[in-house]
Amino acid sequence: MKTEFPNTETLHFPKSCLHCEDPPCVPVCPTGASYKRPEDGIVLVDYDKCIGCKYCSWACPYGVREIDEHQKVMKKCTLCVDRIYDATLPEERRKPACVLACPTNARLFGDVHDPDSEVSVAIRENGGYALMPEWGTKPANHYLPRRKQRIKIHTDELVRADNPLKKERAQPKPDIKEPSLDDVTSW
Numbered sequence: 518m519k520t521e522f523p524n525t526e527t528l529h530f531p532k533s534c535l536h537c538e539d540p541p542c543v544p545v546c547p548t549g550a551s552y553k554r555p556e557d558g559i560v561l562v563d564y565d566k567c568i569g570c571k572y573c574s575w576a577c578p579y580g581v582r583e584i585d586e587h588q589k590v591m592k593k594c595t596l597c598v599d600r601i602y603d604a605t606l607p608e609e610r611r612k613p614a615c616v617l618a619c620p621t622n623a624r625l626f627g628d629v630h631d632p633d634s635e636v637s638v639a640i641r642e643n644g645g646y647a648l649m650p651e652w653g654t655k656p657a658n659h660y661l662p663r664r665k666q667r668i669k670i671h672t673d674e675l676v677r678a679d680n681p682l683k684k685e686r687a688q689p690k691p692d693i694k695e696p697s698l699d700d701v702t703s704w
């Protein structure tokens with residue numbers, strides 16, 4: 518449906534690898550570089566095996582893989598796999614960088630197979646959903662429904678006092694009988 522400003526809204530939808538339970542990016546990889554770890558389900562790329570053929574990026578229905586044109590290997594979210602298993606970090610810091618960095622705690626991290634984990638509870642209690650389930654990929658990452666915030670913009674608020682595009686008034690002209698700046702500052 519086509520609408521016009523101010524009846525429009527902006528939706529920010531972050532999307533990285535969803536670490537699918539049944540990832541179509543894995544079986545298409547001709548070298549075995551793309552793989553899913555049996556121990557925790559994280560989907561990774563072995564850069565030593567990757568030949569940069571891009572088959573996996575065509576197979577991923579979410580468009581989250583990107584070829585590194587410099588290194589000629591496929592890259593994507595690793596779920597900060599080094600960080601989340603880093604025993605030198607305090608346990609509460611063993612989370613992906615995006616989860617730790619988000620100022621509003623919009624991202625949660627945990628085990629979706631543990632019904633008591635923070636993420637399972639959030640999904641269960643808030644109607645969390647998987648993206649594009651029709652693809653049968655069974656993504657581990659889920660989304661929570663957006664909490665809509667309505668902001669009413671009144672017409673008079675559309676005219677900003679500091680609008681940089683507004684037409685400037687004519688600048689005051691100096692009285693030519695008065696001495697100029699050059700007259701009083703030159704020596």
Ligand code: SF4
Pocket residue numbers: 533534535536537540541542543560576577578579580581582593654
């Ligand atoms: S989101 Fe794409 S890249 Fe990630 S596991 Fe699923 S199919 Fe593979």
Ligand code: SF4
Pocket residue numbers: 545546547548549550551562566567568569570571572573574590591
């Ligand atoms: S780009 Fe790399 S990871 Fe992707 S299918 Fe080709 S070899 Fe496998």
